[in-house]
Amino acid sequence: MRLNDLLGRRVLDAEGDVIGNVADVRLVQDGPMLVSMQRALRVDGLIVVENRHTRLFGYERHVGPELLRRLIHARLGEVWYLPWDDIEEITDEGVTIAPRRADLRPLEDLARY
Amino acid sequence: MPGTPGESGRVLHAQLHLLDRQLIDQADGHLAGKVDDVELDLDADPPVVAALITGRERITARRIVGIDTAVTVSVEDLDLDYYDDWVENHVIAKIPGARHAAE
């Protein structure tokens, strides 16, 4: 699947309610060894934002002027991190996930690498 | 960048760190296009980044040498310079002095 097709796709919870859109894909470099002596980039999960907006400008990582970050986050609404195991299926309709909205984990809780 | 290339457990974001980044040819350091898209293999176990897409070329993940403020790739037999070569052969090479460094 192409990243550009996945970004901006709707995210639906188990009851079929739209909770937001895919904003980014979190990768961890600990997959299988590649020929280039590097480890593959494993897809670890999705970053989901409440409001329709796909560019985070890197602001999920808490860089940049405080005021600008707040302005951007105000437009994004909630920002969640969705571990890969919580995803039920990805179709053209959207990404269906197992947890309910209230159980989602805010991206804020994740360590800032 | 977070960690050195090849380091295990480094966290990246596909859109932030890969999409629209500059590609650099490992062999000569030349600029070789932008990452226009990223191909994910979601059926693999675990799901992984399968390739980077630039223009009409597909660069498989095994060719990625390093991910920094630009993405260095091992181009080998890929023809990333197709259009640049076309322009070079049809226009630029015909102008005197095109082969020499400026003075």
Add this chain to the structure above:
Amino acid sequence: MKKVLGVTLGILTAIGGFVDIGDLVTNALVGARFGMHMAWVVVVGVIGICLYAEMCGRVVAMSGRPVFDLVRERLGPRTGLLTLVASFLVTLLTLIAEIGGVALALELASGVHYLLWMPLAAFAVWLVIWRVKFSRLEQVFGLLGLLLVVFAVALFKLGPDWGQLLHQATRPHPIGHEDWATYAYYGIALFGAAMTPYEVFFFSSGGVEEKWTRKDLVTARSNVFVGFPLGGLLSLAIMGCAAVLFLPAGIKVETLGQVALPVAVALGKLGLAIVLIGVFAATFGAALETALSCGYTIAQYRGWQWGKFVRPREASRFHVVIIVCLVLAMLTLLTAVDPVQVTEYSVVFAAVALPLTYLPILIVANDPDYVGQEKNGPVRNAVGLVYLALLTVASLAAIPLMIITKGGQ
């Protein structure tokens, strides 16, 4: 010692390279219409360009990534493309104005009509880009541009009432029959002239051309923080000359000859000769910078090989863009548009295009992935945000004001 020499050379180049056709025309025009009542805009503009050029210089020295690489990387292909189109068109418009300026300077020196000089000027610009090393072209025209210091000498020689000039400068409002709309319109033009987007494209790409590393941060900063403000003083001297000579007489500046006239009045033939060489060098240098910037923006957005640090054939698309832009500039000038009017519009459109160019710079100058420990501090961020707000207001107001004031009539 060698380092001191390098830094000094860099500063001198930055001063001479700061003034271009936009600064020459806009400062003289504003001086003639508003006296020094708008001098504060130059100060605000110079602080702004220093702030953002320093960020670009730092990002380039630490990461090797020039501005338009970042624009695409942070804004994405869609907003990035919008920024590219706007910035490219403004830069092309500026290139047209600069080449017109070179030709006009040659006309003033020779008496031969500028349209005859114009193809020669465009060809010379191309030849220099094609064959001359980056550092050399930057230095030669930067140093020759320093001759514009003659405007400051002329201002002293004209013996103005300094108290009155200062009095004007501390009262930022329109005078005579001018209204607030025209005042704001020319304020934006002056702001756009000082902060022209190609300056940061050229500055940051130049950092890559000269292979800046962390060690070159001192050079980059001294160029910006010493060179640019002194260049700004030159702008103020141009404005001052017009304020002293034209404002009391009620003369409007409409030609490049009028811009240079105060120097001739104050210093005679020798002054005129010096100012014409200075204007030629400044516009020719800026024509090189804008032509290169046309290539830089498109190539960096698309990820093509660019730059003069490789042989022309290795960056073929970059060189083709430059050639096409120079041909377009020539064709536009052949329609006999007035280069001075093109200049007036180019600085206003520059103001329109600025916010989207500067946003990614501000973001990346805060990103440790790019700049490591050299992140923006809270003061730089606060001032950076104030300027971003200012640029946004100027950008949104520019076109409506252009319509209301009928282009400043």
